[in-house]
Amino acid sequence: MKKLILACLLVMAPVAALAAGGKSCGKIECDAFDVDLHDKAALQRGAQVYMNYCMGCHALRYARYERTANDLGIPAEMVQGNLMFGDSKIGDLMQNALPDAQGKKWFGAAPPDLTLIARRRGPEWLYTYLHSFYVDPARPYGANNLVFPDVGMPHALYELQGQQVCKPAWKIAANGGIARDPVTYENLEDEHYPCGRVEHVAGTGQLTPEEYDRTVADLVSFLEYVGEPMQLERQRIGIFTMLFLLLLLIVAWMLNREYWKDVH
Numbered sequence: 001m002k003k004l005i006l007a008c009l010l011v012m013a014p015v016a017a018l019a020a021g022g023k024s025c026g027k028i029e030c031d032a033f034d035v036d037l038h039d040k041a042a043l044q045r046g047a048q049v050y051m052n053y054c055m056g057c058h059a060l061r062y063a064r065y066e067r068t069a070n071d072l073g074i075p076a077e078m079v080q081g082n083l084m085f086g087d088s089k090i091g092d093l094m095q096n097a098l099p100d101a102q103g104k105k106w107f108g109a110a111p112p113d114l115t116l117i118a119r120r121r122g123p124e125w126l127y128t129y130l131h132s133f134y135v136d137p138a139r140p141y142g143a144n145n146l147v148f149p150d151v152g153m154p155h156a157l158y159e160l161q162g163q164q165v166c167k168p169a170w171k172i173a174a175n176g177g178i179a180r181d182p183v184t185y186e187n188l189e190d191e192h193y194p195c196g197r198v199e200h201v202a203g204t205g206q207l208t209p210e211e212y213d214r215t216v217a218d219l220v221s222f223l224e225y226v227g228e229p230m231q232l233e234r235q236r237i238g239i240f241t242m243l244f245l246l247l248l249l250i251v252a253w254m255l256n257r258e259y260w261k262d263v264h
């Protein structure tokens with residue numbers, strides 16, 4: 001029995017380690033971010049941002065307007081009036097009008113469908129990615145990304161966030177020497193490592209940095225929802241299942257005791 005318990009613990013160890021450690025977002029560590037799928041208002045705001053700023057390039061072709069509207073508690077008329085793309089119908093899949101070939105021609109890579117992106121990349125990655133665009137005149141659309149270097153996507157939320165510039169990861173240490181980047185330990189004087197963090201240029205953008213954080217949080221929460229609309233339901237069923245199994249365990253244990261009572 002002891003061996004069995006030990007084996008179980010050993011099997012679970014890597015999972016625990018994964019859950020504990022900070023995730024890696026390219027060269028930097030991901031920002032911490034927790035999704036709250038119970039916050040319907042946030043999901044609704046996220047859907048709105050998505051439709052306004054992302055849908056033109058990225059379809060959600062494995063989700064339907066109707067289901068999304070029902071799950072998020074948005075009235076159908078409101079979806080039809082404000083959130084739907086082109087002349088789609090409420091029962092349609094959430095498609096856009098950008099053919100892959102055209103996207104490839106314009107951006108170097110076709111914008112991928114984002115229905116399952118939160119499951120592939122994880123919410124922390126998305127949250128950090130949307131905070132990591134910076135001005136880079138060498139790129140076709142003038143923007144680069146620290147988390148996804150040379151990404152084909154322009155900074156879609158530029159008007160909201162404003163300008164961000166790239167800074168070396170190192171800083172001059174307090175003693176006048178050169179400090180190493182605490183995340184990557186990259187040497188300071190390495191010319192090939194000019195960009196280690198992004199810095200917001202104060203006063204640019206329609207939103208304050210805090211408002212922008214919230215907007216991105218809403219957007220990423222929405223993507224997390226779209227990636228698995230059943231998630232809350234699944235967790236609810238899971239709790240009932242565990243309670244049921246517990247009940248069954250008690251009954252089985254009592255029955256077992258009853259059967260063996262006279263055998264001695």
Ligand code: HEC
Nearest residue numbers: 053054057107109110111112117150151152153154156157
């Ligand atoms: C003008 C078109 C355009 C808009 C608008 C746009 N994107 Fe993109 N996006 C792209 C392209 C093109 C790529 C593929 C880049 C590549 O592979 O180099 C991309 C890639 C991405 C990726 C990375 C996918 C991967 O492979 O992991 C994410 C995440 C993403 N976009 C999210 C968003 C979000 C969220 C919005 C809305 C705020 C948005 N995009 C708006 C064009 C766009």
